[in-house]
Amino acid sequence: MHQKTQLQAETIRLISGTNTRKCMKCGKCTASCPAFAEMDISPHKFVSMVEHGEIDKLMASKSIWKCMSCFACVERCPRGVEPASIIEAVRQTVIRKQNNNYLRPENIPELLDPKIPQQALVSAFRKYSK
Amino acid sequence: MSIENKEFKPLIVAFCCNWCSYAGADLAGTSRLAYPAEIKIIRVPCSCRVNPMFVLRAFQRGADGVIIAGCHPGDCHYTTGNYYARRRMTLLFSMLDFFGIEKERTRVDWVSAAEGVKFSTVMNDFSKKIHELGENRRLGDLRCKMPIEK
Amino acid sequence: MQRIGVFVCWCGTNIAATVDIDTVVEAMKYEPGVVHASDYQYMCSEAGQSKIKQAIKEHNLTGIVVCACSPRMHETTFRKAAKAAGLNQYMVEIANIREHCAWIHKDRKEATEKAVVLARTAVAKLNLNTPLTPGESSVVKRALVIGGGIAGIQSALDIAEAGYEVDIVEKQPTIGGKMAQLDKTFPTLDCAACILTPKMVDAASHENINLYTYSEVDSVGGFVGNFNVKIRKKARSVKADICSGCGICTEKCPSRKAENEFNLGLNKRGAIYIPFAQAIPNVPVIDRDQCIKFKTGKCGLCAKVCPADAIDFSQQDEIVEKQYGAVVLATGFNPIKLDNFDEFGYSQSKDVITSLELERIMNAAGPTGGKLLRPSDNGHPHTMVFVQCVGSRDTTGCGKTYCSKICCMYTAKHAMLIREKYPDVDVHVFYIDVRTPGKNFDEFYRRAAEDYGVNYIKGMVGKVAPTNGKLLVQGSDLIADRQLVIEADMVVLATAIEPDQTAKSLATMLTASIDTNNFFTEAHPKLRPVESPTAGVFLSGVCQGPKDIPETVAQASAAAVKVIGLLSKDKLMCNPCVANSNELLCNGCSNCQHVCPYGAIDYVEKEFRAGGKTSLRRVAQVNEAICQGCGACTVVCPSGAMDLKGFTNQQIMAEVDAICR
Amino acid sequence: MTFDYYPGCTLKTKAKDLDIHARNAALALGIELEELPEWQCCGAVYPIARDEIATRLTSVRALASARDRGRELLTLCSACHHVIKRVNNDIQTDDEIRNKVNNYLAPDIEYNGETKVVHYLEMLRDTVGFDTIREKAVKPMTGKRIGAYYGCLLLRPNNVMAFDNPENPTIMEDFIRALGAEPVLYPYRNECCGGYVAMDDKNLAAQKCKNITSSALERDVDMLITACPLCMYNLDINTNTAEETKLPIYYFTELLAQVLDI
């Protein structure tokens, strides 16, 4: 594997704290994911793509913004692999780059919604920007 | 101590359990997997038969390294022997280290009857370590007031 | 002082090419105790052996060292030779100068030096050898089989056929085990009952077999050849010797609340019941927790209707104590509880069932009379989803880490049977891997997919949501890389299997070891797969690891052969290299007893006389018939009283000294 | 018994109902909730990335403060509970995170995960007892069919949250029974409402919420209860817009206060 991709993959493993080799490719994560319909790369592929060092593709993926961190995949994985943590690690890798924030205040018209709880805003900014 | 720069030929004692590691050593032999001749094997029924005294005795008599090899935990022929050996040897090595005997001179490894390659790798590796450490004279002198003349 | 002969083998060129034989022979002549040293091309050959025998007589040797190949190879050969020449066979030591020397070293000088050291180490040890005599113990010519499933029945039948008495202890009211609950068997699709019930009858009618049903093993003492076992015969509340098995009581019993265990709770049974029609013995049992008579004192209807007057409410548990020469463990398995897998909705919908439950539903004698009906409304299902690996191959602690082995095949069987009987039912199988090693197994699975149109989906189910009377099965199809939702009528879970819980307590009683999953451990995973490491205890069936019926039967027969081999002996020779306690030194501290894996050490109070006074002391005694000679006790003994014959402290110390000379 | 109480940002503003009723009900049940002095926002989402230390600090401050006061830390908002409980677990199990956090905060006494984090519902179950609520119910909700909506934050991951059976929880159902009402089980009560993704993808959240409410409506519920302001928001704006999915949603503490007649 190329040195750069190797390093990228290692970073993802480190940030997520997950051992991708434990995956036995059962697909229970993808079976459980409530955001699957909106995803271009399914959760189980995140695991194998990290294993194969295809981090650039993952960073460009739409899926990382659709994962709701609901941990259904983590809870149900029979091997203790944490797809949600991997997705989070990829998302972090993206937004930690300068000027790479996914969400900017001006993009959220809902800010005007008087009902919106603080919690929603705080969490969205935590998840989508740095 | 000799001042001449003679080639260091270490003396290494290996205690091997009859059922796994001794058989592993046999397999290493059958497969012609070399390891240094300085390693001499003593056959014991089980790693749990190795009394810490044997290890101390070897060091006191001038051994440079002692290695104990047994069945993998869970595979002991006598079901539990290696678990006891594991505790005893951990404690012994730590005590030896406390007395200033480099901990690299002692080792426990688990080698099954099928692991001829592992046996040879482990022995080569251990011997390499001992070569790096050089001669071990310390334990025999531990309670002597005068340096031993030779 | 010993008179030692050293015999150096060339092993053709195997040794001689690398080791200078003459140097070794010459060096040995000066070792203490050595009175003779010689060499030969092939020591293990007839000629080589007679050279040894000759030398023993000629030089009046007390012991011999053979420098040759591994003792694992020819130790027995040379021991026999020594014995033939009148030596004690334990006065033989082998210096392994082939596998541990000649074969691994290239440098002739180095190898020769090492061979000398190995030889003198063997001499040093032999100088301290003493003649050893193997002990003998008698053998009780009766075997105990614990568990009355197909494994236990097969083992018992084979042992009984060889002419030995066998007792089967079964905790359920009938023998038959899990196989009795199955409908058809893969890959031939013959009916389980049709092949099992004749065997049950054979077992019951065999003159050498004695059944203890509704019984449990209370305690085990003794050792190989002489196990002393207490069996608890639980009170049936029915006199088995009088009961005719007419079954009137079971029909009349007014209590109908108990879950029918045999049908896995899919229907109810009476408080007095016979598990199933072909049960053996065909004697009912009263479930005292359910019986109105036992709960309130009133009722007693069964006693009134019994034509044989066989009901006995006052019956008590009975303890039977018997001796056995060998024990076969055949305790079987159960499907795991599904509490940790509620995403599959087992606890939320009746239509989510386990595969074993499906067996009962498919069975003509089952709760639906063999009709495939949805448990919730007895309707006909149109779509069925099978989920594989439920609780198997799970490393999170929720399930089992191992593959349950049988699920792939029985799921293929279920799918095939359903498609055959009800072609209108769509059958989907979610699988992680389909594992079909076995004769005609893969063909069978492919037939399900190819001929019967079972839809195999590579993927897993994430959630089963009971909605609008249907089950919404959300799963993944990894080949298509999609998530899909199947609207199913029934979901069948291929539930992981685990050893029966009795395995754990039996393991303690028998000092037979179990692994982290509570499966019994075999003495050697490849070479001794039906023996437990504890002498005289043998393993049969799933209690040793997941397996299907043919494998179970094969192992059961193998275990039986081992038992027969054991029982056919009048005396057992014990390994003489066993622990030995020097009572004069023993402190009585119990350390050795704590670490002995076999329970071979007992303590006795013994009188000692010293200086005209007698004193009572607690000392360890080793039962040589049980001791296997591991030596764990020798190291924990603080006083040095415990030693191991053949591998004594002095001997090993001498070996260390000889190496470090 | 007195707990240190961590209300969290939303409970001070948009989710006042959740907070006020909780305080009043606790008082009525003999539980004292003392608001943790100078608490800061927990961050609303748990920092999954193992290398994030800064985002863990506010939780640790709250935890250490409760430890110093010798109290258990009581939370109410699902998000706060999730974040604080998981950070606490990190401190307990991950040496690296513990060392970094302590080095950064340099507290007088190192924080090593001593504090026990308790959710309000757990307090009701374990300290007060659901039987006590049943006894003290002035206006029991007899005949009402109530669906519990758990969401994800309270339940998952179970090895850390250890709140209830993650796939078949019962604590809210037991709570509903204590209110005198009838709990209704529906399969989507532990499925995600969309969470923060609602800020980015309204449709996704709307779809998820529709699944949840229609699953509940199919079982004939009168109302849903939740412990999470974000779930409340998502469910509310997404379902109460259309007539066929209209379904009243309450914070569980609102009903508690109502039943206790506060």
Add this chain to the structure above:
Amino acid sequence: MQNADREINKEKISVAEMAKQILEQGRADRLMGWKRGEFFYDNSPAVFENLSELDDFVYDLFCGSNLSKFLVKESRKDGKIAVLLKPCDRYSFNQLVKEHRIIKDNVLPVEIDCDGMLDIDKIRALGIKGIKKITVDGDQLQIDTVYGPKTCAREDVLLMKCLTCKDRVGGDRFELVKEIEAMSSVERYEFWRSELSKCIRCNACRNVCPACTCEKCVFDNDKSGIANKANTDSFEESLYHMIRAFHVAGRCTDCGECTRVCPQNIPLHLINRKIIKDLNEFYGEYQAGEDDFSKGPLTRFDLDDVEPDIVMERGGNK
């Protein structure tokens, strides 16, 4: 560790009075305690068979010696023997009962209080000589000497073993062990070599050790294969202390008697403490003699015990 079958001084009467009552009331036939010695600081263990013998009984600041070991023999004699057990002695007592060395049924254990015993050498080292009488005054000792009254801090003259008494709060008994662990392996070797070279093989440590009660000691038993009779470079001679430390591993209660009696002041207890520290760290806290039934750490195991490599992974050897 209080058992129902033990005497506990509830009324807080003096120990001497207790001893008297026990013999008077016939609760035991004999009593094991301490006897006044020739000098005020050399009290020694003694068995009292009747009231008149009790005149020599003493329990004061110099009763450091552990009585448990004597019971190995005493409990095998006829009749019941009462024994006075300071908190530290109870561990040894329990351990010996556990190992069946003491016949429990023949012994009446009497638990007595102790505030720490004094070390005469430490007092002397302070330059206090010609001592006539010592009285305790809070944290201070008032010492009446032929040269007039002196005082010193009680803490400064306690026996080494009392400084890290298991019943005292605070204090890390492993402090010194940790210091040695922090040395380089050469330093450690030199440390022990200089300490152990002082050893004169008087066997006092063995003789006093409550864990050393073997019917026949391996060091006296040339047939054990381990020992060779004294001979300067023989195995047992040079490794005497190591062998002994391993011999009592998992059974040593850390009573500190070995160091107390060593005429050469070798800190022998540090070897045992090192082993105790390792056992605690590797296999969980364990105090030998905490009770009289549990299995010691070397006679049990866990499936997931640490591998011996742990010695390699744990720091040290700088």
